[in-house]
Amino acid sequence: MDPRSEVLLRQAELFEGELLLAGLPADDLLGTLPQACGWNWHAGDQALLAARFAGRSHFGTRMPEGHYHAAVLFLPKSRELTDYLLQALASCLAGKPLYLVGEKRGGIERASKQLAAYGKPRKLDSARHCQLWCVEVNQAPPVPDLHALAQCYPLQLSDGALEIVTLPGVFAHGRLDRGSALLLEHLHDLPSGHLLDFGCGAGVLGAALKRRYPDSELSLLDVDAFALESSRLTLARNGLTANLIAGSGIESAPEGLSAIVSNPPFHQGVHTDYQASENLLTQAAHHLGKGGELRLVANSFLKYPPLIERHLGPCRTLAEAEGFRIYSARR
Incomplete structure (x- = not known):
């Protein structure tokens, strides 16, 4: 299991119900969270997920449609891409939680400040050299134009x-x-x-x-x-x-x-x-x-x-x- 997924599962009670996992790794997380679905832009990870969890992970640059009670972004490398992805996710999460998880070496603490555009960021956990952050989306932004x-x-x-x-x-x-x-x-x-x-x-x-x-x-x-x-x-x-x-x-x-x-x-x-x-x-x-x-x-x-x-x-x-x-x- 990817260490970022392990950090999520330490707080598993937060991730029940319809959940979108954006940029998720190709591990067993979807198997552990049966009501979750994935959004992936890495063709290799997508192929592995599609083989194991048919129809539950979507590939592309735009967020898949759905009624989600929460979303998790696995921190990408690019700050600019993180901005786009956070806005895309927050656009459909008014009054709902948006989570950000990533490795410390990947700059998760710096990236957590990008959550401030949507509310007050809170650090929920730190383990496996990773951190989990959350923000309640006070006001949903418009869907971004990529x-x-x-x-x-x-x-x-x-x-x-x-x-x-x-x-x-x-x-x-x-x-x-x-x-x-x-x-x-x-x-x-x-x-x-x-x-x-x-x-x-x-x-x-x-x-x-x-x-x-x-x-x-x-x-x-x-x-x-x-x-x-x-x-x-x-x-x-x-x-x-x-x-x-x-x-x-x-x-x-x-x-x-x-x-x-x-x-x-x-x-x-x-x-x-x-x-x-x-x-x-x-x-x-x-x-x-x-x-x-x-x-x-x-x-x-x-x-x-x-x-x-x-x-x-x-x-x-x-x-x-x-x-x-x-x-x-x-x-």
């Missing part, structure tokens, strides 16, 4: 300008990160066919690929619903089309790809997790057609070339700058 919270920035490329749209909680919200900036300079001479932007985030690489290779089919894959919505907005803003795939890793990708392009993720919440990136390197060959190419950017200190060569083929370093390297290998 798209109104989007940040846009222009991206000048050699073949024209793009406009990138990012939503709260998405990697590099409102800016271009250094790794993607380097990879954008090295997208030439990819094999034609079906291209995949793995870990697409706001769709920076995907939009650039579709602009450069307009006749190629393009898919964008990410674990996060807010990232996929950002990518959808970015593509629409630039008049581009692609397939959007919600998946926990490369195993969710199509087969027979001509190229996989990626600035792979390595964070899960407040923790560093390289599993998705390492799975990409070890399983890319199963999703690439013959002659297909894996091209990615990674921190220079990560020992990726031996892993790439063991599972795919000879690995070339195409560029190195500012602590990042561009790697390429063909099946």
